[in-house]
Amino acid sequence: MKFLKGCLITFIIFIGICIIGWFSFKSNVLENLESLSGKVKDNWEKYTENIIERNAEFALQQAKNDSLKYYLKNSNELIKSKEYSKELELNEYKLNRILMVNSLKSNLNEKLNLSLDNYNQAVKEYNVYRVTFPNSLIARKTKFQKFYKYFDIRYGIENEKTMARKKERENWIKNGGPLPQ
Incomplete structure (x- = not known):
């Protein structure tokens, strides 16, 4: 009887320790998700601030190109959503292309690329942490x-191949078939 009582007490203590451990682990995971999510949002805000600054720079130049004016205005409107969107990425791609074709240089290209690198790194950390077992x-x-999306634009360089690859990947995800290279 003493043996059975000892086993039962040991089992109850073991279950209690497991429950305490689980709740401790759960709160740690939730704190980390909150922190990583906040980091993604902070980096996105820094990136959008840089876009606004770049748009103001070109607005001051009083560009005569209607396409440039349209995409700058569209960029300012799309930023208000406070998160990634395909429309914003496509708009920035077209805007970057117009700037390159017209040989317009921005002093903020490096700053934009750096803030995008920081954003994409934060996205990677969050996405990997969230899908890792048991998190x-x-x-x-x-x-x-569930996940944040990467922003694949690079400022001051051609992005044709990057956008074509992205479109191929999206098409592959949608329709299947052989994996694009």
């Missing part, structure tokens, strides 16, 4: 975003 078990049942 994914906890993250699945939370309000946190």
Whole structure:
């Protein structure tokens, strides 16, 4: 009887330790998700501030190109959404292309590329942390975003190949078939 009582007490203590450990681990994962999500949002805000600054720089130059005016205005409107959108990425791609064709240089290209690198790094950290087992078990049942999307534009250089590859990948995800190179 003493042996059975000892086993039962040991089992109850073991279950208690497991429950305490689980709740501790869960709160740690939630704190990390909150922190990483905040880091992504902060980096996105810095990036959009740089876009606004760049748009103001070209607005002061009083560009005569109607396409440039249109994409600058569109960029300012798309930024207000406070998160990644395909429309913003496409707009920035077209805007960058117009700037390069017209040989318009921005002093902020390096700053924009750096802020995008920081954003993409924060996105990678968040996405990897969220899908890693056992974090994914906890993250699945939370309000946190499933994943953030990367922003593939580079300022001051051609992005034709990057955009073509991105379109191929999206088409592959949608329709299947052989993996694009």
